[in-house]
Amino acid sequence: MQTRTSSSFVPRYRQLAEQIRRSIESGELPPGSRLPSSRVLAQEQGVSRATVENALGELVAQGWLERRSRSGTYVSAALSTRPVRPLQKGADRRHPAPLPFQPGLPALDAFPRGLWARVMGRRLRQQSRFDLALPDPAGNWGLRQAIADWLRFSRSIDCRPEQVFIAAGYPMVMTLLLRALARQGDGIWVEDPGYPFIRPVLEQNGLRLNPVPVDGEGMVIDEAIRRYPGARFALLTPAHQSPLGVALAASRRRQLLAWAVQRDAWIIEDDYDSEFRYQGRPLPPLKSLDAPRRVIYAGTFSKTLFPALRCGWLVVPEEVTNAFAEQSVLTPCSVPPLIQLAISDFIGEGHFWRHLKKMRQIYTQRRRWLEQALAEQGFPVVPQAGGIQLLMPVTGDDRTAAARARDAGLAVEALGAWRLESQGEGGLIMSFTNITSARHAEELAARLHRALL
Ligand SMILES: Cc1ncc(COP(=O)(O)O)c(C=O)c1O
Numbered sequence: 001m002q003t004r005t006s007s008s009f010v011p012r013y014r015q016l017a018e019q020i021r022r023s024i025e026s027g028e029l030p031p032g033s034r035l036p037s038s039r040v041l042a043q044e045q046g047v048s049r050a051t052v053e054n055a056l057g058e059l060v061a062q063g064w065l066e067r068r069s070r071s072g073t074y075v076s077a078a079l080s081t082r083p084v085r086p087l088q089k090g091a092d093r094r095h096p097a098p099l100p101f102q103p104g105l106p107a108l109d110a111f112p113r114g115l116w117a118r119v120m121g122r123r124l125r126q127q128s129r130f131d132l133a134l135p136d137p138a139g140n141w142g143l144r145q146a147i148a149d150w151l152r153f154s155r156s157i158d159c160r161p162e163q164v165f166i167a168a169g170y171p172m173v174m175t176l177l178l179r180a181l182a183r184q185g186d187g188i189w190v191e192d193p194g195y196p197f198i199r200p201v202l203e204q205n206g207l208r209l210n211p212v213p214v215d216g217e218g219m220v221i222d223e224a225i226r227r228y229p230g231a232r233f234a235l236l237t238p239a240h241q242s243p244l245g246v247a248l249a250a251s252r253r254r255q256l257l258a259w260a261v262q263r264d265a266w267i268i269e270d271d272y273d274s275e276f277r278y279q280g281r282p283l284p285p286l287k288s289l290d291a292p293r294r295v296i297y298a299g300t301f302s303k304t305l306f307p308a309l310r311c312g313w314l315v316v317p318e319e320v321t322n323a324f325a326e327q328s329v330l331t332p333c334s335v336p337p338l339i340q341l342a343i344s345d346f347i348g349e350g351h352f353w354r355h356l357k358k359m360r361q362i363y364t365q366r367r368r369w370l371e372q373a374l375a376e377q378g379f380p381v382v383p384q385a386g387g388i389q390l391l392m393p394v395t396g397d398d399r400t401a402a403a404r405a406r407d408a409g410l411a412v413e414a415l416g417a418w419r420l421e422s423q424g425e426g427g428l429i430m431s432f433t434n435i436t437s438a439r440h441a442e443e444l445a446a447r448l449h450r451a452l453l
Contacts, residue, residue, distance in 0.1 A: 012047055013054035020055065021064055024075050031097040032077045035065070063440030066109050077108055078434030099411035100444050101430035103243075103389045106303050108434060110362050115351060120342045127338075137332035138325055139166025139313070140340035146347040147299070147313055155271070156288040157297065157315060165314045165324050168334045170272075171201045173298055173312040178205040180327040181266060181320065187231035189224045193418040195242045195270075198235075207233070211420035214241055218248030221255045234260070234267045238286050239274035243391055243418055243429045245384030247283055257286070260294035267295045273303050275356050277386035278364050293317035301343060303388055304356060311335045311343060363388060363433060366441075370432040373445035382427075389431045391415065394452075398426030401452055408451035410444065 010018075023029045035041065038052040045052070056073055059065040066076045078098050098105050138144070144161035151157040167173040184206040190199065192211035199209060210228040213220050219236050234256060238248035248256075260267050269286045287297040300312040316324050333340075346352050367390070371381050374392060382391045392412075394401045402414035405428065415427035435441045 013051045013058070016045060016047065016051060016055040017058045020059060021062075024064055029075050031075050033075050034071075035073045035075070037072065061437050061439060062443060063434075063436035066436070069114070076434075076436070078102075078105075078436075098434070099409055100434065100447075101405075101432075102411040102434070103413055103429050103431045104302070104307070105431055106306060106388060106433050107359065107362055107366070108306065109436060110359060111306055112351070112355065116342070116346070119345050119349075119351070120338065123338055123341045123345065131337065135333070135337040135340075137328040139164065139333045139335070140337055140344065142348075143340040143344040144313075146344040148315075150347055150352070151297075151299075151315065154275070155285050157285060158288070159315045160318075162321050163315050163318060165316065165328060166333045166335060166340065167312055167314070167331075169302065169307075169310040169312050170198060170270075170298070170300060172310075172331070172334070173300075173314055174198060174201050174268075175205060176324065176327060176331045177268065177296060177298075177314060177316075178202070178207065179331055180323045182207060182232065186233060187228050188233040188235055189219070189228060189231050190235050190420070191219050191237065191241060192420045192422040193243060193415055193424075194420075195237070195272075196418050202235075209420065211422065213422050214244055214246070216246055218246050218252055219256075221252045221259065225255075225259055229263070232263075232265050234265065235270065236268070237270045237272060239271055239282055240277075240384070240386050242270075242272065242387075243389070243415060243427075245382065245387060245391065247385070248286075250283065253283070253286055253289065257289065257292060257294065261292045265294065269295055269297045271297060271299050273387045275304050276360060276363055276388055278360070278367065279385045282386070287315060290317070293319060304352070304359075305343070305346070309335070309339060309343070311339065366432045366435045369438045369441035370430075370435055370445070373438070373441035374448075376442070377445045377449040379445070379449070388433050389429055392428045392430060394426045394428055396426065398428060401426070402428055405448055405451045408447055410448055410451065412448075 036044070038049050038056065041052045042049045056065060060067055063076055065073050067073050078100065098108070141161060143166060144164040147164050148159050148161045151159060165176060167176050182205060186207050187210045188202055188207045189210045189212045191214050193214065202209060210224070210231050212224040218238060218241055224234065236248065238253065240247065256267060259265065267286060271285055274282055285297065287295045297315040298312065301309050370390060374381050380393050382393060384390065398414040398416045402412050405412045412428040412430045415429060418429070435444065
């Protein structure tokens with residue numbers, strides 16, 4: 001970091017804070033890097049430790065830095081000012097260091113890493129020699145039990161651990177499902193707009209995408225039946241449509257189930273973020289109404305814990321548990337057993353529940369900060385009842401707007417890039433989860449405003 005003295009009237013701690021911020025912006029101090037101790041910084045800069053502490057405190061409040069208890073002060077991992085390559089295919093969404101607004105990312109600063117390390121460490125120390133053998137290809141039994149118990153308690157889904165299959169994230173969850181049930185050329189209804197990163201997985205597994213529009217009541221089932229009556233799968237996000245945020249209306253749920261029964265089709269319920277809900281009560285999951293047993297429920301720990309776990313799961317109807325068990329031998333669960341055991345302890349010991357409770361409060365606050373900051377810049381926001389991202393309508397070409405924002409280091413995604421054939425308003429999809437203060441939100445909203453001018 002360059003040192004610089006100034007004789008201006010700006011207080012010394014402000015000058016120092018500004019200097020550190022510039023070093024972060026220029027990339028000299030990259031996201032996740034550790035700052036020297038305040039004693040060393042004070043010596044380097046020829047100022048008192050109190051001045052250093054004031055400067056660091058200001059940058060922490062603004063979200064530039066984060067403190068990790070005992071190990072020091074770091075450049076916020078969720079920050080980066082490097083321009084992002086334009087969004088192309090699925091893999092390009094993933095960057096080594098997450099950028100502000102990165103959709104799909106939970107609050108990385110709020111995850112209890114110390115607690116997680118204790119839970120993992122205990123499991124590691126307790127390993128017996130039998131734990132070194134081949135794991136269950138369908139997933140660890142203890143975790144399957146913990147997920148079944150959790151779903152009964154939190155989502156009124158009645159299932160047994162035999163019906164739960166664990167896989168390394170949504171793409172592998174879907175691969176297992178399709179290898180167990182699909183045939184080449186089967187049609188699959190997909191939401192339009194909808195989560196684009198799973199489409200290549202569907203296509204690679206030989207499915208034909210049948211885009212279905214989404215309106216204020218979710219996927220338009222009438223139109224799906226009219227256009228693609230012979231589809232064998234319907235993939236949708238009924239609790240909180242990704243990315244529009246609407247819930248699938250009760251009448252459409254009934255219609256969808258009736259179609260599946262009549263056609264022997266499978267409904268895949270992607271319940272990726274329903275744990276986060278800020279207004280009103282959610283409708284029960286389709287799976288909890290699945291008397292005819294046509295619903296396969298897909299969940300993930302990516303939002304509730306963290307995405308690096310690469311751990312998702314399926315709950316499948318009893319009739320097909322054997323087909324899944326057989327297929328899992330050929331598509332075995334590759335989530336490391338130690339991680340699976342740690343997650344099951346985390347759930348079983350009540351940490352999961354407490355973590356979610358804390359995160360709902362944090363997200364309520366962070367969401368409000370971003371909504372207010374965007375409103376102050378004159379940006380409209382579509383209020384959503386839940387989830388971990390916002391949709392900001394834009395007039396004109398949203399792909400150009402998103403590209404400009406990404407050039408300014410902001411990882412927004414264009415709603416247009418999530419569409420297949422539907423036309424409609426443009427928008428920017430953005431997450432609020434890693435915004436750590438009102439100042440931070442204001443700074444990011446101002447940066448977005450400058451980028452879109
Ligand atoms: C709509 C949707 N489904 C599922 C997932 C889960 O994906 P994964 O398990 O690969 O993190 C996500 C994550 O962003 C998502 O947005």
